[in-house]
Amino acid sequence: MADEPLVLGIETSCDETGVGIVRGHTLLADALASSVDEHARFGGVVPEVASRAHLEAIVPTMDRALREAGVTIADIDAIAVTSGPGLAGALLVGVAAAKGYALAAEKPVYGVNHLAAHVAVDTLEHGPLPEPAIAMLVSGGHSSLLLVDDLAHGVTPLGATIDDAAGEAFDKVARLLGLPFPGGPHIDGQARAGDPAAIAFPRGLTAPKDLAAHRYDFSFSGLKTAVARWVEARQRAGEPVPVADVAASFQEAVCDVLTAKALDACRANGIGTLVVGGGVAANSRLRAMAEHRAAKHGIRVRVPRPKLCTDNGAMVAALGAHLVAAGVTPSRLDLPADSALPLTTVSV
Amino acid sequence: MLVLVVDSSTPAVTAALVEVSAGGVAARAQRCTVDARAHGELLAPQVEAVLAEGDVRPGDLAAIVAGLGPGPFTGLRVGLVTAATMGQVLGVPTYGVCSLDGIGHPAAAGEPVLAATDARRREVYWAVYDGAGQRIGGPEVAVPALVAERARELAVTAAVGDGAHRYADVLGLPLRAEPRYPDATALAVLAAERIRAGAPGEVLTPLYLRRPDAVASATRKPVLP
Ligand SMILES: [Zn+2]
Numbered sequence: 001m002a003d004e005p006l007v008l009g010i011e012t013s014c015d016e017t018g019v020g021i022v023r024g025h026t027l028l029a030d031a032l033a034s035s036v037d038e039h040a041r042f043g044g045v046v047p048e049v050a051s052r053a054h055l056e057a058i059v060p061t062m063d064r065a066l067r068e069a070g071v072t073i074a075d076i077d078a079i080a081v082t083s084g085p086g087l088a089g090a091l092l093v094g095v096a097a098a099k100g101y102a103l104a105a106e107k108p109v110y111g112v113n114h115l116a117a118h119v120a121v122d123t124l125e126h127g128p129l130p131e132p133a134i135a136m137l138v139s140g141g142h143s144s145l146l147l148v149d150d151l152a153h154g155v156t157p158l159g160a161t162i163d164d165a166a167g168e169a170f171d172k173v174a175r176l177l178g179l180p181f182p183g184g185p186h187i188d189g190q191a192r193a194g195d196p197a198a199i200a201f202p203r204g205l206t207a208p209k210d211l212a213a214h215r216y217d218f219s220f221s222g223l224k225t226a227v228a229r230w231v232e233a234r235q236r237a238g239e240p241v242p243v244a245d246v247a248a249s250f251q252e253a254v255c256d257v258l259t260a261k262a263l264d265a266c267r268a269n270g271i272g273t274l275v276v277g278g279g280v281a282a283n284s285r286l287r288a289m290a291e292h293r294a295a296k297h298g299i300r301v302r303v304p305r306p307k308l309c310t311d312n313g314a315m316v317a318a319l320g321a322h323l324v325a326a327g328v329t330p331s332r333l334d335l336p337a338d339s340a341l342p343l344t345t346v347s348v
Numbered sequence: 349m350l351v352l353v354v355d356s357s358t359p360a361v362t363a364a365l366v367e368v369s370a371g372g373v374a375a376r377a378q379r380c381t382v383d384a385r386a387h388g389e390l391l392a393p394q395v396e397a398v399l400a401e402g403d404v405r406p407g408d409l410a411a412i413v414a415g416l417g418p419g420p421f422t423g424l425r426v427g428l429v430t431a432a433t434m435g436q437v438l439g440v441p442t443y444g445v446c447s448l449d450g451i452g453h454p455a456a457a458g459e460p461v462l463a464a465t466d467a468r469r470r471e472v473y474w475a476v477y478d479g480a481g482q483r484i485g486g487p488e489v490a491v492p493a494l495v496a497e498r499a500r501e502l503a504v505t506a507a508v509g510d511g512a513h514r515y516a517d518v519l520g521l522p523l524r525a526e527p528r529y530p531d532a533t534a535l536a537v538l539a540a541e542r543i544r545a546g547a548p549g550e551v552l553t554p555l556y557l558r559r560p561d562a563v564a565s566a567t568r569k570p571v572l573p
Contacts, residue, residue, distance in 0.1 A: 048560035100433030
């Protein structure tokens, strides 16, 4: 519909420079430039390398997005930008860019929460989100369970990882197995040929005593250590490491905990919709297991297609469009980049 | 021609509106705030303020000039991305000028002068200018003691800029009080020929002078603590 807000979204919280354009719930453009290859040899994202790449990429990525959508910046109703959480220097490039665009085009700017944007992006695929819903966000930087009662004004954090993020565990285990960075897709690929029941790896924070204090929290550090010990014992014994089995068993343990806790959150709160987002949501086993388990309880799982799960500008635009439609006041031009922006703040 | 000037290469966050004519460059409005930690918050409102004070819409701008640094990276990028994005929307050329030139050029008065800004980590960004304000050394980043040596070799008789004040004892040169930070009008003056000629704009590439802090691991790091 032409009267739905046309919103541009900018994302630079980590190593992806994203510019997306949406009209309401319709995705018009999703342009992305990634510096992931520049980080690969360091085995993780180097903040300064990411920030430099954002500065180089922002103008050409914006050009591509506008061309893809067939609009000019004069047509845009509002500009949304990830203002946090994320890498401070990387966020700052996107926030300053959004302000530059907003100033020059005389448009309002919304500084938005990256995690809320991961939830909002699903509206581009599956339409308006029923509220309340439970959202599980799993990536290299975050692992959170949220109660989404009002996406425009605030979400309630239920739990989060107490050590490593889920995606971080994938990266570290990939490194142990000699697989490239980022580890997620490589573990997923290896696991297809492996036996998920080959090795019984631990499920963090699922014992009754842990559940009392950490019902919706995650811990992947113990799992990562268990995999490391298992692999190193094999290597010390001079035996080959069954990479596919280790990958499948590790992935099974992660997905088991994630889906169990997410569905527990749905059932405990009487909620029939689970949204999954973040880079780890692209994991094929996680998607399959979540859907299989949810079906038993009549819960609907919404997972956007993999390209929308990882960081991108479209998710920021989607949240921006939601805020505009809800009549939320735009941010001020002095809006800061906040690397620790709390989940309860959807827009600044 | 109305031109916007931005510089965020030092603790001073600067936005200025200047008018470039055949006769020269005249300042119309300027905002400068010294706060090393708030470049991202300060610059855009200052741009808005100088446009408002000059009673100018963004679309009235004919060009944008930005200080390319050198400067601490995070703050420096704020000015450059602001200039680049505004230039993209407005379809006007963007011109980069070495930020140290905005200190050294206006400070030149017949004899060589050293311009220095704070590079943190006990180093300075520096350049040397001849008596007419032409850069004859730098821009580089170095410890003040080394800069003092280079300044002697280039027959420098005075030092200027925030970094020169900070390390005055090591540099051992008479100080000029102004400019302490890159002067917006001076940056516009240094780009004026290109502006008047309508020269093609350039991609604003920061003068980082330092590599990112990142060491590629030669061997795999053990995952176990
Ligand atoms: Zn993310």
